[in-house]
Amino acid sequence: MIQPYTSRLERIWFWAFRLFCGLVLIFLMLPVLVIIPLSFNSSSFLTYPLSGFSWQWYETIFSPGPWLESLKNSLIVAPLATLLAMIFGTLAAVGFNRAEFPGKNLLMALIISPMVAPLVIVAVGMYFFFAQVGLLNSYLGLVLAHAVLGVPFVVITVNATLQGFDTNQMRAGASLGANPVQVFFDIVLPQILPGVISGGLFAFATSFDEVVVALFIASPTERTLPIQMFSGIRENISPAIAAMATIMILMSVLLLLVVELLRRRSVRI
Amino acid sequence: MATQTMAPPPTTQTSLKTQLRRAERRRKLNAFLLVAPLALFLLVIFVFPIGSMLWRSVDNSELSQALPQTAQLLSAWDGQQPPSEAFYASLAQELKSALANGNIGSLGRRLTYEDPTLRTLVTQTIRKLPDTPETTWQQTFSTLNPRWAELSTWQALKKAAPTTTDRYLLASLDLERNAQGEITAVAPEKQVYIDVFLRTLAIAGAVTLICLIMGFPLAYLLATLPTGTSNLLMIFVLLPFWTSLLVRTAAWIVLLQSGGMVNTSLMGLGFISQPLELVFNRVGVLIAMVHILLPFMVLPLYSVMKGISPHYQRAAISLGAHPFKAFWQVYAPQTLAGVGAGTILVFIMALGYYITPALLGGPSDQMVSYYVAYYTNTTNNWGMAAALGSLLLIITLVLYMLYQRLVNQQTPNRR
Known part of the structure; x- marks a missing residue:
């Protein structure tokens, strides 16, 4: 902090430091902000200055066609993958916190590994495997693949929530006659719900943004929104992409707000 | 006499002991059974597919x-x-x-x-x-x-x-067996993969370094500002983090293309007279990758810095150390765990990048992942795809284990 006695060099350093941080923050935010106005541009070029206001690009993406189709596909796959990840992930996190058992650290490392494994390797592996078992080019295959990629987030967030959970409550519940299922749904779940939902939102965002695995295992029928974005960017980058990007940014804002609210409610995440 | 009354009757002692042990065993089994569905799911849909893909690298x-x-x-x-x-x-x-x-x-x-x-x-x-x-x-x-x-x-x-x-694994290191069965280097004009691996490591290394240089000061600022301000500024880190990778990639093309905002403003300010080539080359790849991975550097650094008490640094200054010296000798060493975690995390994630170089890079900016995808989809040379993938996976796994060790080390210290 600047004090009356700080030297001149320190003052310069202080402001240079703040300027640098300001530039980094602009760098982070600029791309997110710059694409929004372009989605309302009446010209078909993605350049500034804007030539006029128009809703036409939103009409393009919301009229029947590849954009709407891919949005629909993503809205089928992402919630199902999220649900699967939430169920498996929550059960596992509760198990991890119940007792020590041999191989626990190894299992944890295994469960987190989809987060760091190079996506192309996951994609190629699943491509061959799904081809053998008939899951290639199917919604079920995509759901299973995205559930694998989303599950580490659920395990991590639920695990963090459980750190502050007093397990004596479970004993108390059991001693008052509740069976383990009742204990879970009436005592444990309400308290860890913020963590479960946060993890679910992370898993949802992962599925909604996943393109590499989907490129390998989905046919044009299951083409998800990220694939449509990918081919759009690669072939001809039009303001329709900016319009869809704007909608996706709005969704990110929403997800961020919900996760932050949940975090405020349970400080442990 | 006293010892006799203290000791409970031997029969109940053993039964209590076994009961406790049994209860403990049941608890462990219970815990394991809760983890088992996920473990089984991952084994079938994740571990087995990757394992059988790796097998293809030696399958003949x-x-x-x-x-x-x-x-x-x-x-x-x-x-x-x-x-x-x-x-x-x-x-x-x-x-x-x-x-x-x-x-x-x-x-x-x-x-x-x-x-x-x-x-x-x-x-x-x-x-x-x-x-x-x-x-x-x-x-x-x-x-x-x-x-x-x-x-x-x-x-x-x-x-x-x-x-x-072993021909695919050797080939992915630019080696082959000659007529006598000895391992030799392939002809210089056929050597490609060593270059690809070096390029991948170079891009990942550069991205990590730039992220550290940009992320360290930012994390420090966020950790030392008053909570209200820092929460507000945190949105600048978290919103891009939550925004789709493809949205950000598209945005960078818009910003960096020859008629894009960066070039027009630089020309408008008179810094340059001709548009710079910022996209579809290495510069574009680096800018976009740094943008995507920067939050992964800032967040672990921030959480470590938040736990460092400012008193040590103040004590050093009051004892006569110059503020810069107090920062480097007292504060910075305490952030090392966060620096290590953030650096390895960003490096691991950068190694596997495929989409960003494919959309923002030229032919000479493609990383290992691109060649894995190319051999799988375009030429159906699955042995080669698997061999390149195996090497990439091995590098990733070694670094991941290092990361796990770092993270596990730092957690007990902070509690």
């Missing part, structure tokens, strides 16, 4: 599957004697059955890797092969194509006969 079963008996003869053959009539007879018979059961496609593809002309030789021979030999099968083959009388043709087949091979 094409010839032995299409021509099982011939493969046995070839393996037993010393490679010097002219092949006997048995070889020709077996080949004639098995080529026909391979054509019938559809194994001929993968055999042809495999033979191309030994010699590009072998596939044509085999397919042409099948088409003209009679049901019974005129005199001997040897004679018949040699009349169809004189190459069947040459030793080199059979030597190439022999190379493809074993069920496993």
Whole structure:
């Protein structure tokens, strides 16, 4: 902090430091902000200055066609993958916190590994495997693949929530006659719900943004929104992409707000 | 007397002990059963597929599957004697059955890797092969194509006969086996993969370094500002973090293209007279990758810095240390765990990048992942795809274990 006695060099350093941080923050935010106005541009070029206001690009993406189709596909796959990840992930996190058992650290490392494994390797592996078992080019295959990629987030967030959970409550519940299922749904779940939902939102965002695995295992029928974005960017980058990007940014804002609210409610995440 | 009353009756002691042990065992089993569904799910949908893909990097079963008996003869053959009539007879018979059961496609593809002309030789021979030999099968083959009388043709087949091979793994390190079976470097004009790996490491390293240089000061600022301000500024880190990777990639193309905002403003300010080439080259890849991975550097640094008490630094200054010295000698060493975690995390994630270089880079900016995808989709050379993938996975796994160790070390210290 600047004090009356700080030297001149320190003052310069202080402001240079703040300027640098300001530039980094602009760098982070600029791309997110710059694409929004372009989605309302009446010209078909993605350049500034804007030539006029128009809703036409939103009409393009919301009229029947590849954009709407891919949005629909993503809205089928992402919630199902999220649900699967939430169920498996929550059960596992509760198990991890119940007792020590041999191989626990190894299992944890295994469960987190989809987060760091190079996506192309996951994609190629699943491509061959799904081809053998008939899951290639199917919604079920995509759901299973995205559930694998989303599950580490659920395990991590639920695990963090459980750190502050007093397990004596479970004993108390059991001693008052509740069976383990009742204990879970009436005592444990309400308290860890913020963590479960946060993890679910992370898993949802992962599925909604996943393109590499989907490129390998989905046919044009299951083409998800990220694939449509990918081919759009690669072939001809039009303001329709900016319009869809704007909608996706709005969704990110929403997800961020919900996760932050949940975090405020349970400080442990 | 006192000791006698203290000790409970022996019968209840043992039963209590066993009861406790049983309860403890039940608890462990319970815990394990809760984790089991996920573990099983991951084993089937994640570990097994990746494992069997890795197997493809040494798998060489094409010839032995299409021509099982011939493969046995070839393996037993010393490679010097002219092949006997048995070889020709077996080949004639098995080529026909391979054509019938559809194994001929993968055999042809495999033979191309030994010699590009072998596939044509085999397919042409099948088409003209009679049901019974005129005199001997040897004679018949040699009349169809004189190459069947040459030793080199059979030597190439022999190379493809074993069920496993190290050729793909060697090839992904720009190595091969020569005629004597020794490992040698491939001809300089064919060396590509070492370059690809070095390029991948270089891009990942540069991205990590830039992220550290940009992320460290930002994390420090966020950790030392009053909570209200820092929460507000945190949105600048978290919103891009939550925004789709493809949205950000598209945005960077818009910003960096020759008529884009960056170039027009630089030209408007008079810094440059011609638009800079910022996209579809290395610069574009680096900018976009840094943007995507920066939050992964800032967040772990921030959480470590938040736990460092400012008192130490203040104490150092009050004891006469210059503020810069107090920062470097007292504060910075306490952030090392966060620096290590953030650095390795960003480096691991950068290693596997595929989409960003594919959309924002030129041909010479593609990383290992691109070649894995290319060999899988475009040329169907699955052995090569698997070998490159295996090497990438090994590098990633080693770094991941290092990361786990770092993270596990720092957690107990902070509690």
